[in-house]
Amino acid sequence: MANILDFFSKNNSPDEFEALLKPHVGHLYRVAYRLTNQVEAAEDLLQDVILHFYPKYQELKKIENLKPWLARSLYNRFIDNLRKNKRNPVTDAMDDTILNIVEDHNVEPERETEQALMNQRINESLNKLNEDQRQVVMLHDMEGYTLTELADIMGTPVGTLKSRLHRARNSMRESLAMEPSDTLMRVKG
Amino acid sequence: MNCKIILTELHDFLDDELKPAQHEQMRAHLSECDSCHQAWQKELQFRQVLKEHTIPVPALGMEERAFAKVPRKAERSHKNAFVAGFSGAMAAGVMILIAAAMFFNPVTQTTVPNITLTMHQSKKVQMVFDVPEMVANATFSLKVPSHIQIAGKSGLHQIEWQTALKKGKNLLSLPIVATAANSGELIAEIRYGDQVKTFRLKLDIQTMEQGQLGIIKVGVV
Numbered sequence: 451m452a453n454i455l456d457f458f459s460k461n462n463s464p465d466e467f468e469a470l471l472k473p474h475v476g477h478l479y480r481v482a483y484r485l486t487n488q489v490e491a492a493e494d495l496l497q498d499v500i501l502h503f504y505p506k507y508q509e510l511k512k513i514e515n516l517k518p519w520l521a522r523s524l525y526n527r528f529i530d531n532l533r534k535n536k537r538n539p540v541t542d543a544m545d546d547t548i549l550n551i552v553e554d555h556n557v558e559p560e561r562e563t564e565q566a567l568m569n570q571r572i573n574e575s576l577n578k579l580n581e582d583q584r585q586v587v588m589l590h591d592m593e594g595y596t597l598t599e600l601a602d603i604m605g606t607p608v609g610t611l612k613s614r615l616h617r618a619r620n621s622m623r624e625s626l627a628m629e630p631s632d633t634l635m636r637v638k639g
Numbered sequence: 640m641n642c643k644i645i646l647t648e649l650h651d652f653l654d655d656e657l658k659p660a661q662h663e664q665m666r667a668h669l670s671e672c673d674s675c676h677q678a679w680q681k682e683l684q685f686r687q688v689l690k691e692h693t694i695p696v697p698a699l700g701m702e703e704r705a706f707a708k709v710p711r712k713a714e715r716s717h718k719n720a721f722v723a724g725f726s727g728a729m730a731a732g733v734m735i736l737i738a739a740a741m742f743f744n745p746v747t748q749t750t751v752p753n754i755t756l757t758m759h760q761s762k763k764v765q766m767v768f769d770v771p772e773m774v775a776n777a778t779f780s781l782k783v784p785s786h787i788q789i790a791g792k793s794g795l796h797q798i799e800w801q802t803a804l805k806k807g808k809n810l811l812s813l814p815i816v817a818t819a820a821n822s823g824e825l826i827a828e829i830r831y832g833d834q835v836k837t838f839r840l841k842l843d844i845q846t847m848e849q850g851q852l853g854i855i856k857v858g859v860v
Contacts, residue, residue, distance in 0.1 A: 464709050475702050483694045493697060493704060501708045501775070501803055565691065572692045590654075591689040597654060616650065619685070628685050 467507045471500060474520050477593075481521050484588040485528045499527045521595070522603040575625030583618035586611050591619070642668075645675045649682060708776055710801040751824075753841035756787075761816040764840065766827060767808050774804040778830040781813070784823030787842060788816050804829075817844040 475496070482492035482499075503510060503523065513519050576584050585604070589595045590611075597615075601608045622628075645668050651657050652665045669679050756762055780799040781789070789795060811827070825840040 464706075467709065468706050471706075472702060475705050479697060479701060479705075480694060489695050489697055493701065496705050497708055498775070500705050504709050565693070568688065568691070569693055572689065587689070591686060592692050594690075597656065612650075619650075622689075623685060626685075626688070628681075628688075 464504075467504060467510075470507070470510060470516075471503065471520075474516060475500075477517065478520055478524055480593060481524055481589065482528070484593060485525065485585065495524065495528055495531070498531070499524045502527060518595075518599045518603060521589075521599075525603050571626055572622070575622040578625055579618050579621055583614045583621070586614045587618040587622065590615060642672060642675055645669070645672070646678065649675075649679060653679075653682060653686065708801065708803075751839045751841050753843055755843040755845055756815070756817040758817050758820055758844060758846050761814050764813045764815060764825070766811040766813070766838070766840075768804065768811065768829070769808050770804050770806060773806045774831050776831075777802055777804050779811075780828045780830075782826040782828075783815065784821070784825075784842070786817060786819035786821055786844075787823055787825070788818060789813065815842075817842070820844045820846050 478499070479492055479496055482495040483489065486492045486495055499520075503520075510516065510519075576588070579587065586600060589600055589603070590597065595603065597608045597611050600606070600611055604611070645665060648657060648661065648665060652662065655662075657665065669676050754762070754764065778799060778801050780797070782797045783789060785796055787796070789798070813825075815825070821844060823842045823844075825842055827838040827840070829836045829838075
């Protein structure tokens, strides 16, 4: 049964709670965006999971390495919401990426435009992956989580993640028309 | 290590998944073999491209919005509210259970339940709010008469906070104590959007050493 008056017994302080979580908000937003692919949905997920964390504030304080713990909770929340809503986020919102980057950074516009174009190509190649492959490539190759951390976050064995990552990268290399690293070897062999 | 093994292990090498000895062997081979070195560089380049992938920057104030639903109002008013006095043990096994269902429906509480408190003896009132679906941002308020104290929040007679109600049963566990022998009423109110639901609980106070209470279930309101 959910307790709606936890703070009576636990004396939570929202200021301390914020101070504890604020250093992680930027990163959590990134993970939320990677999962939802929409700014608004990412913010909603972030808000939802922070509200969910609040009654657990006393537990949070005891956790040594919060980053993967928070990411796992966020991921679980995302999966729960997905199951509840039965709606699979589509990546159309990624089209905004170019606009955002060009508007947000005026330094070296040519370089930024080039980057934005590459971004769009990557988005297109990400769209061709299935959800599992997309998540692992984004969280591993883009957000820097190790496979061991992801195994814990996603509740999936490392071997399965490796295999998804391998397929995802191959598919993306093909989409991006980038030569696979083993081509030279195949030619040579 | 031959070139075929290098190729097989290249991803593990880049993912830092190899044992130190294997890692060193890979490094040594990559520095000597041109074709493997090129394959390694290509893979590095590909990964760098992925690493540089950016996401849209959220609008200003994202951090504030992230914490917007965290209940603050009640907390601020409760800070340092714990006053010694009745922080002692509560009387065991004395509870009132209020079952309130479907608060979204515009129905009114037909019966006002009552409990009897014994002066200066803390009792735990447990109210169960059964809601048909999750409410992410409900505002909860409690009002008690001036001679009723909420344990741990001495001196506060009206409190309000925001909370999330999960689908199903939500427990509000409220230890209270009477400091005078007057009757009174505890009023709990839930606001969600433009809907308001009010629950009342009559409090009878007795001066006897022990009150005789049991579990009272109040019908759906």
